[in-house]
Amino acid sequence: MTSDINITCTPKDWPLTIICNGEVYDEEEPPLTIYDAHFWIYLGVYVALVMVAGLMAGLTMGLLSLDKNSLKVLKEGGKPSERRHAAKIIPIVENHHLLLVTLLLCNAGAVEAMPIFLDKISNPVIAIVVSVTAVLVFGEVIPQAICSRYGLAIGAFFAPMVRLLIFLTFIISWPLSKLLDCLLGEDHGTFFRRAELRALVDIHAEEARENEEPLNVDEVLIIQGALQMRDKTAGSALTPFDKVFMLSIDGNMDKETMDMVIDAGHSRVPVYEGEKTNIVGLLLVKNLIKLDPVAATPIRSILQENPRYLPDVREDTPLFDLLNEFQQGKCHMCAVKMVDSAGEAGDLLGVITLEDVIEELIQEEIMDESDISADVNRRVNLARARASRQLSRASPRGTSEAGGRDSPEVECCYPYGFDETTPLL
Incomplete structure (x- = not known):
């Protein structure tokens, strides 16, 4: 024996929604195609969000990796371009945690908004693959690599935009930054101990080939001597x-x-x-x-x-x-x-x-004209100092700009070997 079942269906927002016997059935909206005008709008918004996320990630790496004291050094003693860039960045990085929270909020907002627009133009599988790839490559790796290398110039260029973002997110970012200040303390920059400064001077001398202004032997000795004088x-x-x-x-x-x-x-x-x-x-x-x-x-x-x-x-x-x-x-x-x-x-x-x-x-020993009969120990020390200078001139690491003792040596007993261009070292 069979019985008839009556089903009554009423379309609502056809063809996406149908109501059958009081039950609502939704059909998934098909992805837009390249022939739809909205496809290009959603795609443009998605690309813009990827760029914003990448910019925020890059600025986070570039600006927050700049130490306040290093920026102050560049502002006072850097090249003209470095001085201008440092002057623009210092007011921003003064409040370290406020800058951090602002950039992370903007980055998170851009990343979270990407799926909303990507789902409109692709299926879920493609959306996952494209989203992960875009965020990883264009939103993290490339921006951070570029900004870590040119952080000073990029940070100075986008400084006005960062100020605007701080203003727009101030209601949220300021309380969070103050909470971080209370929990972690404010950032006061990096200060070096004397031993660390001596190591830094050694590095500047040893890695002279990568350094555009390497320190020569005499500069290293004098700086280290001044740092050791306290002890x-x-x-x-x-x-x-x-x-x-x-x-x-x-x-x-x-x-x-x-x-x-x-x-x-x-x-x-x-x-x-x-x-x-x-x-x-x-x-x-x-x-x-x-x-x-x-x-x-x-x-x-x-x-x-x-x-x-x-x-x-x-x-x-x-x-x-x-x-x-x-x-x-x-x-x-x-x-x-x-x-x-x-x-x-x-x-x-x-x-x-x-x-x-x-x-x-x-x-180093100071020898004058009357020190010809000086004891052997003094002469040995002087010979060692001269040998160090000769080694520095012979090796690539000892080369430097005009000045210092990399210029030809002249004996102290021949004053006519000096002129007004002879370096003091």
Whole structure:
């Protein structure tokens, strides 16, 4: 036995929706074809969204990878174009988290809107393949690669647009950025420790072939010497008193003594009384030019006419403090005293001069015309410094712009080898 079933269907928005016995049946809207006008509109919007997503991803990489302190350095000491770019970017990256939230919001909005328009012009399988490929290649990889390489110029070009985006999303991005500030703290830029700065200087010298302005050997030595000066004290740079040329106050300035002073080649000579550790004064060699060696003037009377005393410093005195003391012009030589267990200055260890401090700063020996008879250690150190400069000139890493010691060497005893174009280094 059979029974008849009556089905009543009513079209609604035919041919996409049909109501049969109260049930609504929807037919999927077929994708648009290239012959439909809306196809090109949706395609254009989708391409625009991909470009916006890529731009936001690139700006996120380019702008947020720029350190505030590095930008300040470029603003003050970079090339003219770098100075202009840095000046435009610094106000934007000052609020690190606000910039981050703004760019991520815009990027997320563009990515989430892509399927809405892509579904209109393709089937689901094609939409997934195209969407993943477009987002990965054109929305992430290529923009981030470009912006990581040219982040400064691109960031400066789009700085006005970023300001507009910050304004448009301020209601959402500002609270989120403040939350990040509270949780993670504000970004204050990168500061280097002294050890890191020394390593950075080494890298600039070692990777000279990739660096358009490499540091030569002397620049590296001076910069590193200045960074290490804080940890150096008078005790590490002094000349032991048993190696110091000194005169007794009971002696006379006769021809033999004057010959000894000339052979020593010093501009200042300490004077002791009794034991050599008891330094009572200082003779300036330039003042001896007025003396007659035949007269054999007593050294005691010379000190009485031109009294000069040797200041005392502790062995733990930092070299920077000594340098500041020498700069005042009172004296360019100090007696270095040992620090006893009670923390008080004790016995004499030696003397230290302005030249000793400068040698520690430049990390090379300073040789003058009278240093021909200098000890072997000083000559070996000088030879090592010269060898380093020769190696730097011979290797590609030692090449540099005009200036520095990469120019031909001239001996100090031939002043006619210098002219007004000779580099100071």
